[in-house]
Amino acid sequence: MPTLILVRHGQSQWNLENRFTGWWDVDLTEKGVTEAIAAGELLAAKDLLPTIAFTSVQLRAIKTLHLTLEACGRLWIPETKDWRLNERHYGGLTGLNKAETAEKHGAEQVHIWRRSFDTPPPPLEKGGQYDLSADPRYAGIPIPDTESLKLTIERVLPYWESTILPELTKGETVIISAHGNSLRALVKHLSGISDDEITGLEIPTGEPIVYDFDDAMQPGERHYLKDR
Numbered sequence: 001m002p003t004l005i006l007v008r009h010g011q012s013q014w015n016l017e018n019r020f021t022g023w024w025d026v027d028l029t030e031k032g033v034t035e036a037i038a039a040g041e042l043l044a045a046k047d048l049l050p051t052i053a054f055t056s057v058q059l060r061a062i063k064t065l066h067l068t069l070e071a072c073g074r075l076w077i078p079e080t081k082d083w084r085l086n087e088r089h090y091g092g093l094t095g096l097n098k099a100e101t102a103e104k105h106g107a108e109q110v111h112i113w114r115r116s117f118d119t120p121p122p123p124l125e126k127g128g129q130y131d132l133s134a135d136p137r138y139a140g141i142p143i144p145d146t147e148s149l150k151l152t153i154e155r156v157l158p159y160w161e162s163t164i165l166p167e168l169t170k171g172e173t174v175i176i177s178a179h180g181n182s183l184r185a186l187v188k189h190l191s192g193i194s195d196d197e198i199t200g201l202e203i204p205t206g207e208p209i210v211y212d213f214d215d216a217m218q219p220g221e222r223h224y225l226k227d228r
């Protein structure tokens with residue numbers, strides 16, 4: 001049966017510091033490393049072994065993928081990195097502390113920026129500290145200056161349809177190591193969650209989520225692997 005495993009990266013340095021991260025490339029904390037290894041140990045314990053992997057071009061997701069695969073003896077499987085699986089771009093909020101931003105702009109406004117379906121945060125100014133236009137990994141890529149969840153879906157879903165779904169259709173066990181909001185984009189689609197309800201969905205770090213697909217390639221119920 002084709003099976004999809006989704007893993008949000010382990011805790012990052014800016015998760016720990018409570019800062020808006022988006023496309024900024026921060027590393028895993030020690031706790032994040034432990035979470036990623038535990039995810040792989042769980043895959044091994046449940047005998048759910050990935051045969052092909054996808055991740056973003058961001059360190060925290062790539063490292064999580066590698067630690068997870070190593071812990072289940074599958075570091076050798078093919079893997080593809082693509083910017084379309086990157087975290088949602090946090091625009092001008094990138095680098096700011098979430099609690100301080102809530103004090104300045106109000107908790108309600110910050111909740112809208114973080115979780116509304118289609119209100120993007122203010123755009124990132126060009127030439128500033130977090131401008132990625134000189135980063136070689138994004139050469140030739142239309143780097144956004146901010147993204148709502150809706151805009152994130154508009155780049156995640158075409159990649160899902162064109163590149164990941166065909167692998168599942170072949171019967172592969174696919175693992176995607178990605179980010180809170182790029183995975184919310186995918187889960188919204190796979191679980192048919194409405195624009196309103198998606199505001200309440202949080203994806204924890206390092207907890208494998210599993211979908212089994214039927215013969216018509218329809219996803220079954222979403223569940224956490226630890227509960228299976």
Ligand SMILES: O=C(O)[C@@H](CO)OP(=O)(O)O
Pocket residue numbers: 015019020021022023087088090114180181
């Ligand atoms: O900062 C970010 O990029 C994301 C994920 O950590 O945060 P949030 O949960 O606020 O969307």
